[in-house]
Amino acid sequence: MNVPLMPPRQHLVLACVLAAAAVAALILGVRWLAPVRTEGITEGMTGGVAEGATAMRGESYGGVEVQVPASWGYGTTGWPPCLQKASDSPYVGRPVGGIPLIACKEKVAPPDKRKAYLWFDAYRAPPGLKNHDGGWAEETWVVAGVTLTVLSDDATLRKRILDSAREVRETDTYGCPVDHRITTGPDARPDPGTGGLATVGQVASITVCRYALDRGQNVAPQPVLSASRLAGPAARKLVDAVRAAPEGGGPNEPQNCSADWALGEEVIVLRVNGDREQEVFVRYSGCDAHGIDDGATLRALTADVVRPLLRGPHAPGGLQGPVGLMVWPRTGTK
Numbered sequence: 001m002n003v004p005l006m007p008p009r010q011h012l013v014l015a016c017v018l019a020a021a022a023v024a025a026l027i028l029g030v031r032w033l034a035p036v037r038t039e040g041i042t043e044g045m046t047g048g049v050a051e052g053a054t055a056m057r058g059e060s061y062g063g064v065e066v067q068v069p070a071s072w073g074y075g076t077t078g079w080p081p082c083l084q085k086a087s088d089s090p091y092v093g094r095p096v097g098g099i100p101l102i103a104c105k106e107k108v109a110p111p112d113k114r115k116a117y118l119w120f121d122a123y124r125a126p127p128g129l130k131n132h133d134g135g136w137a138e139e140t141w142v143v144a145g146v147t148l149t150v151l152s153d154d155a156t157l158r159k160r161i162l163d164s165a166r167e168v169r170e171t172d173t174y175g176c177p178v179d180h181r182i183t184t185g186p187d188a189r190p191d192p193g194t195g196g197l198a199t200v201g202q203v204a205s206i207t208v209c210r211y212a213l214d215r216g217q218n219v220a221p222q223p224v225l226s227a228s229r230l231a232g233p234a235a236r237k238l239v240d241a242v243r244a245a246p247e248g249g250g251p252n253e254p255q256n257c258s259a260d261w262a263l264g265e266e267v268i269v270l271r272v273n274g275d276r277e278q279e280v281f282v283r284y285s286g287c288d289a290h291g292i293d294d295g296a297t298l299r300a301l302t303a304d305v306v307r308p309l310l311r312g313p314h315a316p317g318g319l320q321g322p323v324g325l326m327v328w329p330r331t332g333t334k
Helices: 012-020 021-027 155-163 232-244 303-309 321-327
Strands: 056-061 065-069 073-077 091-093 119-121 128-131 137-143 146-152 205-212 224-231 266-273 278-285 291-293
Touching: 021 232, 056 119, 065 119, 065 146, 119 224, 137 155, 146 155, 205 232, 224 232, 232 266, 278 303, 303 321
Parallel strands: 073 091, 091 119
Antiparallel strands: 056 065, 056 224, 119 146, 128 137, 137 146, 205 224, 205 266, 266 278, 278 291
């Protein structure tokens, strides 16, 4: 059985599930997925943040964009309330699967641990309003085929979030197309322009667009999973890390994955904005065809690239072998 690496809190998930032998039998061979992450916006990650009584930022998923408080962190849709902690922050959750195997007695956490959230595609919940104790309510809308569920004790904020939802027909406010040719297969490469990243000049910002590869696994109408923007020093630092990565692609371990898992479930497109725009394809999921490609040079993944990139809205559900160790090292993981 090939089980991907997972960060430390995920071992709690594994322990809860394996406590019941019957449940364990059902999940053998299933890809283990990342738990809730309640960190704030990744350093330098901006875009869609509006002024007002509560500063808001844009979140994009499945062809729908919605505004949430800029202070909210990121997590996993359906994270069981019995595993929430009082120290967790409100969050935006994207579905990764697997988590519903852990059962809780209540739909929401007890009041002393309860946190507000926006869940994308929360098990395709039916539209409507469900009231909970303490003035809390969970409201679900369906917008362009994407389910949005907001839990909050602030009815005004809940309405503001849901009212902001809109269908993205082509490109969201970050500049990410809802669909991209990178999803057609590993042979797709960026247009190198006049020489790839070597000729973009001074980097001003990077638009980060994450896509699902397998439409069968992605229940959303469009393959876009998340979008954000890196600006200023953070953007330049990431481009410097890409340029410093060794040529040749990888690291790959195709022997450790079945054929249907070899390419994984997701990829990232970087749209680097300098004197001109240059796309860069980042393939990191699964066991094969890994690398950073600007159309002129294929480079290997490095920790300096993947650790700052695969965070916040772009946190992966799970990673294999050496790529997993880059993101979640055995020691020093935060």
